[in-house]
Amino acid sequence: MRTADFDFDLPPDRIADQPARPRDAARLLHVGRSGGGDAFTDHIVRDLPGLLNPGDLLVYNDTRVIPARLSGRRGEVRVEVTLHKREGADTWHAFAKPGKRLRVGDAIAFAPDLSAEVRDKREGGDVELRFSVAGSDLMAALHRHGVMPLPPYIRRPEGEAAEDRQDYQTVFAAREGAVAAPTAGLHFTPDLLARLDERGIRRVPVTLHVGAGTFLPVKVEDIRDHRMHAEWGEIGRETAEAVAEARRAGGRVVAVGTTSLRLLESAAAEDGTLAPFSGDTDIFITPGYRFKIVDLLLTNFHLPRSTLFMLVSAFAGLDRMRAAYAHAIASGYRFYSYGDTSLLERAPRE
Structure with missing residues (x-):
């Protein structure tokens, strides 16, 4: 079909x-x-x-649902990632924008207490990230710095609404x-x-x-x-x-x-x-x-x-x-x- x-x-x-x-x-x-x-x-x-x-x-x-969308920088380039599959205590696959500008070995800084290294690249902006913290520490950092990964058709021009953390659960x-x-x-x-x-x-x-x-x-x-x-x-x-x-x-x-x-x-x-x-x-x-x-x-x-x-x-x-x-x-x-x-x-x- x-x-x-x-x-x-x-x-x-x-x-x-x-x-x-x-x-x-x-x-x-x-x-x-x-x-x-x-x-x-x-x-x-x-x-x-x-x-x-x-x-x-x-x-x-x-x-x-976890706050899986993160904004950070690789040098002067702004990068947005959406985690989509956990591969280990400190490792996730993610969709990155702009994925084409990232290289294996690049470091992305999301916050003073959270960064990640690009370990692998696939097609379509799919990257493997190894974070600077792992396990429960990584989950706590996501709750501090991430936002709920609302689908793109839900319009939030001013960013995540406070009620979305409850509504999308x-x-x-x-x-x-x-x-x-x-x-x-x-x-x-x-x-x-x-x-x-x-x-x-x-x-x-x-x-x-x-x-x-x-x-x-x-x-x-x-x-x-x-x-x-x-x-x-x-x-x-x-x-x-x-x-x-x-x-x-x-x-x-x-x-x-x-x-x-x-x-x-x-x-x-x-x-x-x-x-x-x-x-x-x-x-x-x-x-x-x-x-x-x-x-x-x-x-x-x-x-x-x-x-x-x-x-x-x-x-x-x-x-x-x-x-x-x-x-x-x-x-x-x-x-x-x-x-x-x-x-x-x-x-x-x-």
């Missing part, structure tokens, strides 16, 4: 710059399995418990390491979680430290030529056992966000069994992929021509997602990280 197959027109005023308040007041488009007039129904996130069944299992991503956030939020999780509130509990819907965590590569455009014409950036993830034994138990009892596995789905599908065996997992994944899900674990997907509305729109098209069907997005645009849904969300039922296997 070609990247152009996943294009659509999105009016700029549909892109959300601020989240809904309260979070569970955001709109939710339910995309059912039917191809008829009842395929799309409009709700709000607070309706989610009624759209799920007792015994269903929510799988959420408990990663926590999910209620599930526990394990630091992401440089982009798992945005479907942004819609949950303590009240919504309590109502899901009352409905008999269990939830379990996975961890996928989302990288900034999630925002990279697909620049190739043939989607088979696109290279995904690897991200680190972990599925614990309790979560793997909960998935198996839910499936045995006839419950559905509901992925909260594409990050949870990608990790579950990366770790699943061909027969649909799931074992504990720890390591990198660069899974690229496109139409034709046969899903092994996930039955429903809660996910925000994604960019045209993006790997995430390709993923939801694989999950629910390209024609159905084109129609769903056309409905969402015509109905005033808000798009992207701070926007509204959708609950997708997996298309029947052919």
Whole structure:
């Protein structure tokens, strides 16, 4: 398939710059399995418990976003870096601007107590940085000097807003390491979680430290030529056992966000069994992929021509997602990280 197959027109005023308040007041488009007039129904996130069944299992991503964007200088040249994958206690891969002007061995000064050496260069401004501090000291320095790595479509002409440090973090956030939020999780509130509990819907965590590569455009014409950036993830034994138990009892596995789905599908065996997992994944899900674990997907509305729109098209069907997005645009849904969300039922296997 070609990247152009996943294009659509999105009016700029549909892109959300601020989240809904309260979070569970955001709109939710339910995309059912039917191809008829009842395929799309409009709700709000607070309706989610009624759209799920007792015994269903929510799988959420408990990663926590770090202030991963840093500004510094290499001599007189101003450099901005966005960390995207940790490689060691003091080493990260990062996207750098202007990446072409950096050389291996260059030193970048971010603050009196924080600098980094360029250890390697790749294509597209991707560099490997070794910092002057490591571990918890490096994380503390990022919190002092970094800013939240908001995606470029969220307009902040005056820089990071104070509320973004809270708004761009999910209620599930526990394990630091992401440089982009798992945005479907942004819609949950303590009240919504309590109502899901009352409905008999269990939830379990996975961890996928989302990288900034999630925002990279697909620049190739043939989607088979696109290279995904690897991200680190972990599925614990309790979560793997909960998935198996839910499936045995006839419950559905509901992925909260594409990050949870990608990790579950990366770790699943061909027969649909799931074992504990720890390591990198660069899974690229496109139409034709046969899903092994996930039955429903809660996910925000994604960019045209993006790997995430390709993923939801694989999950629910390209024609159905084109129609769903056309409905969402015509109905005033808000798009992207701070926007509204959708609950997708997996298309029947052919």
